[in-house]
Structure formats: C-alpha cells, structure tokens
Amino acid sequence: MRTIGHFIDGVETTGNSAEFQDVFNPATGEVQARVALATEADLNAAVASAAAAQPKWAATNPQRRARVFFNFVALINRDMQELAELLSAEHGKTVEDSKGDILRGLEVAEFVAGAPHLLKGEFTDGAGPGIDMYSMRQAVGIGAGITPFNFPAMIPLWMLSPAIAAGNAFILKPSERDPSVPVKLAQLAIEAGLPKGILNVVHGGKSVVDGILHHAQIGAVSFVGSTPIARYVYATAAAEGKRVQAFGGAKNHMIIMPDADMDKAADALMGAGFGSAGERCMAVSVAVPVGDETADRIIAALKPRIDALKVGPATDKASEMGPVITKASMDRIAALVESGIAQGATLTVDGRGFSLQGYENGYFVGPTLFDNVTAEMDIYKEEIFGPVLSVVRSRTYEDALKLTMDNPYGNGTAIFTRDGDAARDFAARVNVGMVGINVPVPVPLAYHSFGGWKASAFGDLNQHGTDAIKFWTKTKTVTARWPSGIKDGAEFQMPTMK
Numbered sequence: 084m085r086t087i088g089h090f091i092d093g094v095e096t097t098g099n100s101a102e103f104q105d106v107f108n109p110a111t112g113e114v115q116a117r118v119a120l121a122t123e124a125d126l127n128a129a130v131a132s133a134a135a136a137q138p139k140w141a142a143t144n145p146q147r148r149a150r151v152f153f154n155f156v157a158l159i160n161r162d163m164q165e166l167a168e169l170l171s172a173e174h175g176k177t178v179e180d181s182k183g184d185i186l187r188g189l190e191v192a193e194f195v196a197g198a199p200h201l202l203k204g205e206f207t208d209g210a211g212p213g214i215d216m217y218s219m220r221q222a223v224g225i226g227a228g229i230t231p232f233n234f235p236a237m238i239p240l241w242m243l244s245p246a247i248a249a250g251n252a253f254i255l256k257p258s259e260r261d262p263s264v265p266v267k268l269a270q271l272a273i274e275a276g277l278p279k280g281i282l283n284v285v286h287g288g289k290s291v292v293d294g295i296l297h298h299a300q301i302g303a304v305s306f307v308g309s310t311p312i313a314r315y316v317y318a319t320a321a322a323e324g325k326r327v328q329a330f331g332g333a334k335n336h337m338i339i340m341p342d343a344d345m346d347k348a349a350d351a352l353m354g355a356g357f358g359s360a361g362e363r364c365m366a367v368s369v370a371v372p373v374g375d376e377t378a379d380r381i382i383a384a385l386k387p388r389i390d391a392l393k394v395g396p397a398t399d400k401a402s403e404m405g406p407v408i409t410k411a412s413m414d415r416i417a418a419l420v421e422s423g424i425a426q427g428a429t430l431t432v433d434g435r436g437f438s439l440q441g442y443e444n445g446y447f448v449g450p451t452l453f454d455n456v457t458a459e460m461d462i463y464k465e466e467i468f469g470p471v472l473s474v475v476r477s478r479t480y481e482d483a484l485k486l487t488m489d490n491p492y493g494n495g496t497a498i499f500t501r502d503g504d505a506a507r508d509f510a511a512r513v514n515v516g517m518v519g520i521n522v523p524v525p526v527p528l529a530y531h532s533f534g535g536w537k538a539s540a541f542g543d544l545n546q547h548g549t550d551a552i553k554f555w556t557k558t559k560t561v562t563a564r565w566p567s568g569i570k571d572g573a574e575f576q577m578p579t580m581k
C-alpha cells in the first residue's frame with residue numbers, strides 16, 4: 084500500500100513516525116493509502132530545516148523569490164490533471180471541482196508573484212530636521228499553516244504562497260484525511276526552485292497541532308477548520324505570544340426576494356448547496372425566501388433540479404456531486420436529517436438511504452431538501468457540512484436580515500433580487516464577512532481578502548489580498564537623522580513636532 088510521508092528538508096520521508104492513519108477513497112470506502120503521523124521529533128526536524136534555510140531566503144531579493152512563484156504556477160498548471168485526479172480520489176469531489184480547488188489556490192500564487200510591489204514599505208522624507216522616517220515589512224521567520232480536508236490544495240496555497248513570498252519558511256500541517264496533494268505541491272515548489280527547508284509538510288492530528296502551537300521557533304500560525312478548533316488554536320497560539328489567525332465554520336444564508344429570477348436563484352442554490360456535497364465553508368445551507376409565495380416558487384424550481392442531480396464517483400465524468408469525506412461524516416449527517424424530521428421540519432426531498440450500484444460502501448448522501456425549518460431546530464443550528472439544504476420561510480426582508488444577523492456564524496451570505504435598494508441595504512447592514520449580490524458563493528478573488536465575522540473567524544487579518552502580506556510580515560519603522568550631528572546636546576523631553 085502507498086505510504087504518504089512528510090516533506091522535510093526537501094524530501095518525502097516517514098521520518099520517526101511509528102503511527103500511520105488510513106486514507107480512504109470516499110467513493111468506495113476502501114483504504115487506498117496510509118499517512119505517516121508526525122512525532123515531536125518529526126516536527127522538530129521540519130522546524131530545524133526551516134530555521135536553517137530561512138535567513139538566506141529572507142535575504143534573497145523579492146524579485147528572485149517571486150520568480151519561484153512564476154515557475155511554481157507553471158508547474159501546477161502542467162500537472163493540473165494529475166493533481167485534480169489525486170485530489171478527487173482522496174476527497175471525493177468531481178475532477179472539475181478539484182481543478183477549481185487547485186485554481187483558486189493557484190490564483191494566490193499568481194498574486195504573490197507581485198511580491199516586490201506588495202512588500203514595498205513607506206517613506207517620509209524630511210519628517211524632522213535632517214530626519215527621514217521609513218517602514219519596511221520583514222518576514223516573521225517561520226510560519227505554520229493548519230488546513231482542513233475540504234480544500235486540500237486551495238487553502239494550503241492561500242497560506243504558503245504569501246508566507247513564503249514574504250521571506251518566511253513555512254510548515255504546513257494539512258488534513259490527514261486527504262494529505263497527498265499538499266505533499267505534491269511541496270515537491271513542485273522544490274522543482275520550481277524553492278530552496279529545501281522553506282516549505283515543509285508534517286502530517287497528523289491534535290498532537291502535531293499542539294506541537295506547532297507551543298513551538299518556540301514558530302512565530303505565526305494560520306488555521307482553517309471547524310469553529311471549536313479555531314477557537315482553541317486562536318487562544319493557545321495567542322497565549323504563546325504568536326501571531327494567529329483562525330478561520331472557523333459557517334452557516335451561510337441566501338435570501339431570495341420576491342422579485343428575484345427564481346430560475347437563476349434555484350440554479351444558484353443547486354451549485355451553492357450541493358456542489359462539493361455541501362462541504363464548502365461558503366456553501367449555502369440555508370435558503371431564506373421572503374414571503375410564502377416566494378418560498379413555494381423556489382421550492383417548485385428546486386425539486387426537479389434536485390431530482391435530476393447526478394450523484395456519483397469522481398471517476399464518472401457525468402457526476403455532479405460526489406460522496407462526503409468519511410463514514411463518520413455520513414452517519415453524522417444522517418442523524419441530523421433524522422433530528423430535522425423529529426423536530427418538525429418538512430422533508431421535501433428525501434436523500435436518505437442513497438445507494439449507488441458498485442459503490443454501496445461509498446460515503447454517499449443523497450441531496451436533501453427541508454422546508455419549514457425554524458431557528459430552534461438542530462438542522463439550523465448545526466453546521467451540517469453535507470448536501471442538506473434548509474428552507475427557513477421569512478415573512479419580510481427585515482425578518483430575513485435579522486435571522487442572518489442573529490446566526491452565530493458570519494462567513495458568507497447572499498441576496499438574490501432585482502431591487503438595488505434591497506441589495507445595497509443588505510450589503511451595508513449584514514454582519515457577515517463576505518456578501519454576494521446575485522452571487523451565491525462570494526469567495527473574493529486573490530487580490531481581495533477572504534474572511535468571515537463572528538464565530539467564523541478569530542483574529543484581525545484575513546486570508547490573501549494585502550491582508551495576507553501584513554499577516555506574514557512584521558513592520559519595522561526606522562527614524563534616521565543625516566547628517567548625524569545636526570543638533571548637539573542631550574534632550575530630556577519627549578521629542579515632538581511642535
């Protein structure tokens with residue numbers, strides 16, 4: 084059986100690992116590989132390699148660092164098909180969707196190829212007599228990224244690209260459920276010209292995450308995953324004095340106004356609710372039609388679309404939606420669906436007991452639609468992270484807005500309408516980090532930044548865009564007086580500009 088090793092000091096290795104975890108094919112339920120779980124010694128080896136390589140990398144001029152990213156992007160494009168198939172085999176999403184996962188990460192690698200411009204500091208000429216003041220952005224040193232299973236290419240690339248382009252060395256701890264693509268990305272980075280040690284990958288769960296959070300040589304930690312662990316990572320890393328950003332779970336609402344184009348809104352809900360089997364942090368899991376007539380129309384438009392949705396393995400090109408990631412996840416979703424029925428929601432499309440010939444042991448969940456969901460039900464309160472769409476009927480726009488705002492999560496939201504006043508009002512007032520207007524999954528592009536509000540994100544700087552450059556660098560401000568002897572004698576009062 085294939086063993087997936089760590090990537091330390093430029094080579095794939097199982098290092099000191101004595102424990103391994105099975106990596107499943109979610110479409111078949113079969114074990115297809117095993118991944119080495121890092122020991123403390125493995126993490127220390129990765130950090131030692133990073134520490135040895137980082138000063139020279141930071142001293143390499145930013146144009147040269149950027150060139151590595153030009154090569155890196157070209158190599159990822161070269162291997163796109165192979166990477167996408169590998170990603171699908173471990174995650175379960177369709178190959179086209181895997182390409183989207185890789186491409187949205189690649190776009191951040193393209194963005195940071197502008198590192199020389201992004202890293203420019205500020206300069207004030209003549210801040211005082213003979214005094215110039217300037218600030219520069221310097222690498223934190225060693226950064227670490229801890230990433231979730233649902234975007235095994237995109238989120239690692241969102242973190243490692245700005246961190247490395249800014250002159251840091253980076254330790255990636257990807258999800259142990261689909262660890263192959265992150266290792267391949269590290270190999271491609273080396274092929275692109277990245278010095279060994281600048282990008283290391285270690286696998287594992289809580290113990291290696293704890294090792295990262297408490298490691299004295301790691302200066303900054305970026306985390307993406309579920310909210311309870313995001314909170315834990317944020318608090319633990321902050322208590323260690325590290326810079327930390329931690330992005331958590333989501334419950335994204337899409338408001339459908341009575342004037343919306345129902346066919347377009349239904350198409351949007353299909354992709355946003357069932358794409359990637361609902362396992363996206365920006366998936367729409369709650370549809371909020373305004374008025375009963377709107378609710379009836381959107382449900383009527385959704386039902387035939389859900390019935391026609393092609394569920395199958397990624398190896399079948401016709402598949403539009405694959406399995407969920409694990410058996411535990413499948414069982415959890417099934418239990419939540421039962422709770423929805425028991426708590427009084429109307430099961431409009433029943434996805435229970437879904438089975439596919441030849442894939443009976445796969446982790447497939449049939450697309451499910453609930454109507455008459457209320458805010459008290461578990462299917463509303465929990466992040467289901469599966470292909471289950473809940474319709475919460477709302478009497479008015481204000482009620483729909485309030486529902487969205489009262490939800491503890493604040494990652495993404497959308498409004499579908501032809502009314503510019505409503506759209507503008509929604510964007511201005513809603514307490515959610517990413518807002519779509521007639522766009523169901525408003526993931527910002529690489530040169531803007533990505534991040535939620537409320538329980539969806541902890542920390543003040545977002546992913547990618549200029550925020551990422553700020554996160555992975557420290558500001559140093561220099562005050563210089565030339566000629567140095569312009570004024571003699573000691574000064575005891577605080578220097579001011581009076």
Ligand code: NAD
Nearest residue numbers: 230231232257258288289292308309312330331332333364
């Ligand atoms: P997860 O929280 O289970 O795991 C995330 C990472 O934390 C993994 O690398 C995992 O190995 C590690 N981990 C697991 N248990 C840990 C523990 N007890 N202590 C320390 N580390 C631990 O998340 P997941 O199931 O891989 O991913 C799905 C979740 O991620 C969903 O909640 C989803 O909304 C969220 N997500 C959020 C965003 C965002 O940008 N806000 C993006 C993608 C996914």
